[in-house]
Amino acid sequence: MEKFDITILGCGAALPTPKRLSSSQIVNIREKLFMLDCAEGTQMALRRSRISFSHLQAIFLTHLHGDHTFGLIGMLSTFGLLGRIQDLHIYGPQDLQRIFQPQIDYFCADSPFKIILHEIDTKKPQVLYEDRSVIISTLPLSHRVPCCGYLFQEKPTLRHIRRDMIDFYHIPISQINNIKAGMDWTTEDGTLIPNERLTTPSDPVRSYAYCTDTTYRPQLAELLKGVTCLYHEATFAEEHAQLAKSTFHSTASQAAQIAKDAQAGQLILGHFSSRYKSEELLLQEAQQIFPNTQLAEDGMKISL
Secondary structure, three states: OOOEEEEEEEOEOOOOOOOOOOOEEEEEEOOEEEEEOOOOOHHHHHHHOOOOHHHEEEEEOOOOOHHHHOOHHHHHHHHHHOOOOOOEEEEEOOOHHHHHHHHHHHHOOOOOOOEEEEEOOOOOOOEEEEOOOEEEEEEEOOOOOOOEEEEEEEOOOOOEEOHHHHHHHOOOHHHHHHHHOOOOEEOOOOOEEOHHHHEEOOOOOOEEEEEOOOOOOOOHHHHOOOOOEEEEEOOEOHHHHHHHHHOOOOEHHHHHHHHHHHOOOEEEEEOEOOOOOOOHHHHHHHHOOOOOEEEOOOOOEEEO
């Protein structure tokens, strides 16, 4: 199967700790790299993960709180020092231009690459990026400031060719892509060979959703139906459910309920409050509702 990997650079909440940096991830789809959030320390986490700075296509910010953005300007400056020349697109909520353009103008004035800011409407789902292999769209979330998650959906691949059938029926190379796309084949004597005999099914379509920071939103499950992997914030345990509500965050149980209602393949919990010395309680509470749950860890790599 083609590559579809997620590398978690940081999965803590507002306060970075020796154990966890604040939020940032890299999504690698067929060697195209996309960043989700860019907290303080992100560029050092990139170096530890041995991820190439130059291959980053775009950055998607969920919202403009510091624990999701404080690493951005420093990283952009480093990209310039390393000689990056490819344009870099940055997507984020309203005020993205007002907050970051003056910093870019000051700290990255001599940058050898162009930095393009895109302000997005966080209140409705919309497609932000599309190419031959992936669609990236927004997921409306509910936080103290405008905020959205992101959904990465792989496009269906072509069917797999059966080389033995191609050789047996002497099908020319010029027709292989047509057959992968679903075409039948007619032999010289007029016999129709159905496509199902010539190919095997394409790989299952995979998807990844990144949802942080947000209060519990049951309606989110409809937008996530059948998602292969869901990363959802689990800032608090159930004993702090009222605090989660008042600060517009979620509990681990609420994250698990979203995964269950969405019929997700797996759930990754993250954005843990530093009040917990161990996140095992959060894991236990979530697994009671959605068994296929695991805790995020800085440096974790997930291959879909």
